[in-house]
Amino acid sequence: MCGDRKDLEAFLSRRDICDHLRGEFPDPADAQRSQEVVEGTRTYCKDTDAELKALKVRYAKDAAAMEILHSLEEGIE
DSSP states (O other): OOSSOHHHHHHHHHHHHHHHHHTOOOOTTOHHHHHHHHHHHHHHHTTHHHHHHHHHHHTTTOHHHHHHHHTSOSOOO
16 A cells, blocks of 8 residues: 555554454354453454444545455444
Protein backbone atom coordinates (compact mmCIF):
# COMPACT_ATOMS: atom_id res chain seq x y z
CA MET A 1 0.00 0.00 0.00
CA CYS A 2 1.21 3.45 -0.73
CA GLY A 3 0.86 6.66 1.23
CA ASP A 4 0.22 7.08 4.93
CA ARG A 5 -2.28 4.36 5.78
CA LYS A 6 -1.09 3.46 9.27
CA ASP A 7 -4.67 3.24 10.54
CA LEU A 8 -5.60 0.88 7.73
CA GLU A 9 -2.48 -1.23 8.18
CA ALA A 10 -3.05 -1.48 11.96
CA PHE A 11 -6.67 -2.49 11.39
CA LEU A 12 -5.74 -5.12 8.83
CA SER A 13 -3.12 -6.58 11.16
CA ARG A 14 -5.59 -6.77 14.05
CA ARG A 15 -8.32 -8.09 11.79
CA ASP A 16 -6.00 -10.81 10.49
CA ILE A 17 -5.47 -12.05 14.05
CA CYS A 18 -9.20 -11.78 14.73
CA ASP A 19 -10.07 -13.83 11.65
CA HIS A 20 -7.47 -16.45 12.54
CA LEU A 21 -8.92 -16.82 16.03
CA ARG A 22 -12.48 -16.94 14.69
CA GLY A 23 -11.47 -19.87 12.49
CA GLU A 24 -9.74 -21.79 15.25
CA PHE A 25 -11.55 -24.70 16.86
CA PRO A 26 -9.46 -25.83 19.81
CA ASP A 27 -9.89 -29.27 21.30
CA PRO A 28 -12.72 -28.98 23.86
CA ALA A 29 -10.56 -30.98 26.27
CA ASP A 30 -7.93 -28.19 26.11
CA ALA A 31 -9.59 -25.69 28.42
CA GLN A 32 -6.57 -23.39 28.48
CA ARG A 33 -6.39 -23.03 24.69
CA SER A 34 -10.16 -22.63 24.46
CA GLN A 35 -9.95 -19.77 26.95
CA GLU A 36 -7.06 -18.19 25.03
CA VAL A 37 -9.11 -18.26 21.83
CA VAL A 38 -12.14 -16.72 23.55
CA GLU A 39 -10.06 -13.99 25.17
CA GLY A 40 -8.14 -13.33 21.97
CA THR A 41 -11.36 -13.02 20.00
CA ARG A 42 -12.70 -10.52 22.51
CA THR A 43 -9.48 -8.52 22.30
CA TYR A 44 -8.82 -8.53 18.56
CA CYS A 45 -12.37 -8.59 17.18
CA LYS A 46 -13.92 -5.96 19.47
CA ASP A 47 -15.27 -2.98 17.53
CA THR A 48 -14.00 -4.23 14.17
CA ASP A 49 -17.43 -3.88 12.55
CA ALA A 50 -17.59 -0.16 13.32
CA GLU A 51 -13.94 0.35 12.40
CA LEU A 52 -14.42 -1.42 9.06
CA LYS A 53 -17.38 0.80 8.28
CA ALA A 54 -15.42 3.95 9.20
CA LEU A 55 -12.43 2.92 7.09
CA LYS A 56 -14.69 2.35 4.09
CA VAL A 57 -15.89 5.93 4.43
CA ARG A 58 -12.37 7.30 4.93
CA TYR A 59 -10.87 5.41 1.98
CA ALA A 60 -13.90 5.61 -0.34
CA LYS A 61 -11.82 7.26 -3.09
CA ASP A 62 -8.88 4.86 -2.74
CA ALA A 63 -9.60 1.94 -5.06
CA ALA A 64 -6.78 -0.27 -3.75
CA ALA A 65 -7.81 0.21 -0.12
CA MET A 66 -11.47 -0.36 -0.96
CA GLU A 67 -10.68 -3.60 -2.74
CA ILE A 68 -9.06 -4.88 0.44
CA LEU A 69 -11.79 -3.55 2.73
CA HIS A 70 -14.57 -5.01 0.59
CA SER A 71 -12.92 -8.42 0.80
CA LEU A 72 -13.46 -8.53 4.56
CA GLU A 73 -16.52 -10.14 6.08
CA GLU A 74 -18.88 -7.70 7.78
CA GLY A 75 -20.95 -8.26 10.91
CA ILE A 76 -18.55 -10.53 12.75
CA GLU A 77 -19.21 -9.26 16.26
